[in-house]
Each structure stands twice: as structure tokens, then as C-alpha cells.
Amino acid sequence: MIRKIDRTERRSDALSRERIIAAAIEILDTGGEGALTVRALAAHLATGSGAIYWHVVDKNELLAAAADAVIARVMSDVAGGAKPREAIRAVAIGVFDAIDAHPWVGAQLFREPGRPATLDIIEGIGRQLRVLGVAKVAQFDTVSALVHYILGVAGQNAANARLVAPGTDRSAFLSSVAAQWTALDPARYPFVRQMASQLRDHDDRAQFLAGVDLILAGIDSAR
Amino acid sequence: MIRKIDRTERRSDALSRERIIAAAIEILDTGGEGALTVRALAAHLATGSGAIYWHVVDKNELLAAAADAVIARVMSDVAGGAKPREAIRAVAIGVFDAIDAHPWVGAQLFREPGRPATLDIIEGIGRQLRVLGVAKVAQFDTVSALVHYILGVAGQNAANARLVAPGTDRSAFLSSVAAQWTALDPARYPFVRQMASQLRDHDDRAQFLAGVDLILAGIDSAR
DNA sequence: CAATCTATTGGAACAGCGTTCCATTCATGT
């Protein structure tokens, strides 16, 4: 807690929690979740594992801190004072885009609820619900629905990102999934098969927003 | 593919993919996700790891198959021909309860999209949307919203289940989380702090259904 | 300036994991 207060730093290349988190984010972004090992991190920082563990308690904590950092940046970016509906859409899209850019954040948000990242999202959306005039008794259920939806898409997107072979492009991937869907048993999966054609050229981001709008419409109709 | 066709089984205690999956489910239910190791599984089945890998390609595949088995049972249970709204609620609640009983399924559903388990859920809900009269162009977005919401709650519930120390009961856990929320900075988290009191004695299942109803209301208003 | 002392470092060592390998066993078809 009182570390480093009024003390000139020891050397310019000194380790610090911040530098470690930044390095972790870089590795995660470059190589995905699997690439973040303590050894890789140590090599990246030109140090040993013991030095890292002096600044960071756990690999879990490190991942959580990295995700918190990414989400905190997003939430401060969208803080502007737009109309409540637009503000909610902005928060949602901000989280969506952040996870699109850093799929590991999606998996992490999921694994550890109740952390700053999740709280920031709840807060950002909840405030707007008050402005929107959602009844007090309904606010908790409503924010819960929106946040769970956002996190659901987040996690699923992250999982998909993990599935796509690094080389292949998006439309090739979608086509192959659509082909699989089409090959399903027509008796058992009539609906899924019918969706296959729409899957091929749908836009994840637009579909995500359509879901947000659907929930917002539900909120309106309940008022 | 043609294994074991018209062949008497070799011995009564023979291994099989099915027995391995059943044992895995038992271990997962008893000890949680962390308890399923290949060694533990081998010990449970009184065999070696090599024998297991003869029947199962991967630990991932094993987990996926276990989750598929649990979800398939749920989906066949709720297959009944109720009215579409009720059928959708039944599917949702079925998945919710299954994940409440087997938290590891929640995590797994999440990690590997496009597997039978997820397809079953999409199919089960999608069919009802057609019956409900959702416009063809909107069906994909709508089923996506519902499924992502369900999976979002699923994953989050699973994560929470992992957080609750095995001994503690639910209300004690909720109280402690509520206390943490109350202790947050009032300037930064006014909304979250206000939710704390509702958190303490809310019902996850009811809240989940409220979310489903919110989305259903959104669907209605768009028709 | 020399001595001391503590915060920090880097790498060796440990236990446990998923997976592979392979000599051995078993039930069958000839």
C-alpha cells in the first residue's frame, strides 16, 4: 500500500505491476489466451518468474487486471452525455468492439464476475436506465438482462474467435459453419438448417445491436 | 463408425465412450471442473490414461460430450407441445436449471459454440419463434438474442457457483457480495450501490425469467 | 566513505497437468 511513496524509482527499466500488466496485454493480443504463460511473460520482460510473482499474486489476478484495464478504458471513452438509449447502445457497442479486438477479455469477463470490469458495465448501463425512467423495482432485473445479454455475446464471440484458425478470414469461416448447419439432419434441425443461409453473410455487430434494441423495446413496452 | 456392430461385448467391465462420459459427469458434479483430470478419471474407472485416450480423442472433446449429454436430456424433457411462449420459457428454464445443477455445463456451453448442445437450444427456441409468428427476416436476430441471453446467464451463474466456497450457503454469499457493493465509492458507483439491497434477497431463477420475458415483450412489440 | 539493510531480482526446482508411446493382454476368427 505504501510502496514507493516519496522514493525515486530505482532504475528506469524496473518492473512494476503496470509494466507487467501492459506486457501481458501485449502477449494476449498477439498470441491469444494460450500464449500468456509466466515463462513467456518473463522472457518478454527479460526477467525471471520469481520477479513477476513479487508484483502480482496470481496468474488469475493478472488476467483479471488486464481485462479490467481494457474495459475501464472503454467505459471512460463512452462516458459522454448522450440520450439514455444512445448511451446504452454506446456502452454495449463499446464492450462489443473491445472484445472483438481482444477476444481474451470476453473469456475473462465471464470467468470472474463481480470484478471492476463487470461493475463498470453495470454502472454505465444502470445509470441510463434510471434516466430512461425504468421503475425502481424493475431496475435490477432490467440491468441484469442487458448485462447478461452483453456478456453472453461477448463470451460467444470470444469463443468463436478462438475457433477461427488464425489464417482463415471471416467469410470463409462463416461459410464452413453454414455448410455444417446445412448438412444437419433435416428432421431434427429444421430451424437451424434454415438459418444457415442467413448465417453466411450476417454481421455480428449489427445482430448484437438488434438484440440490444429488442431488449430496449421490451423495456419500453413495460413502462 | 462400425465399431462393435454385431459383436458380443468383450467383458462386462469393459470401457466404452459412454462409461467414460458418465464417469466424467460424476466427477464434474462431485468435485467441480477442477476435479476432472485424466488421472482422476483413470482412477475412478480403475484403468490407465492410455485406455481412456483410446476411446476419447481429447479432454476437450470429453467435456463437450459430457455437456452435450446433459443438455440433450434437458431438451428432450421439455419437448412437449405447449404454447410457443410457454415452450420458450420451458427451454430457458430447463437450461437454467441444468446449469444450476451442473455448473461446469455453463462454462462448457460457453467455451465451444456450435456444438450439439448449443444447436439443440437454438433449434428448440427457433421453432417456437416461427410458431409465434416472428417475421422470417427477424428470426435469426431474435433467436440469437434469446440464446445469447440464456448462455450469458448460464455462464455467469456457473462462474458464481465456482466463486461460492463449497461450504457457504447462498444467502451468506449474497450478503457478502452486497456488503462489498455497498462499500464501493458512492461517487463512482451510485447505481451499483443502490442495487446492493435488492441483490441480497433476489431470486436468480426469477430474475432470469424476467429477462426472458423482457425479450419476449420486445419481440411482441416488434410484430 | 564504508557498512548495513531491505526491497527486488532471476532462475532452479517442484508438483501436477494433458498427452503419447508401447509392451502386454484378451477375445475372437481361422
Place this chain on the structure above:
DNA sequence: ACATGAATGGAACGCTGTTCCAATAGATTG
């Protein structure tokens, strides 16, 4: 009775997160 190939079980491999600890660096003290 023999040969064959499916099935077994356990040793071994490479990797992981984490702990431990002797060595160091830089501020503080005498």
C-alpha cells in the same frame, strides 16, 4: 492351436503455475 488386431494400463515427455532462495541493487545509516 494359432494368429490377429482391438483394447489396456502405466511409464515417460514436455509443459504449466507456483515456490523457494541465493544473489544483487540502491537507499539509509554510522
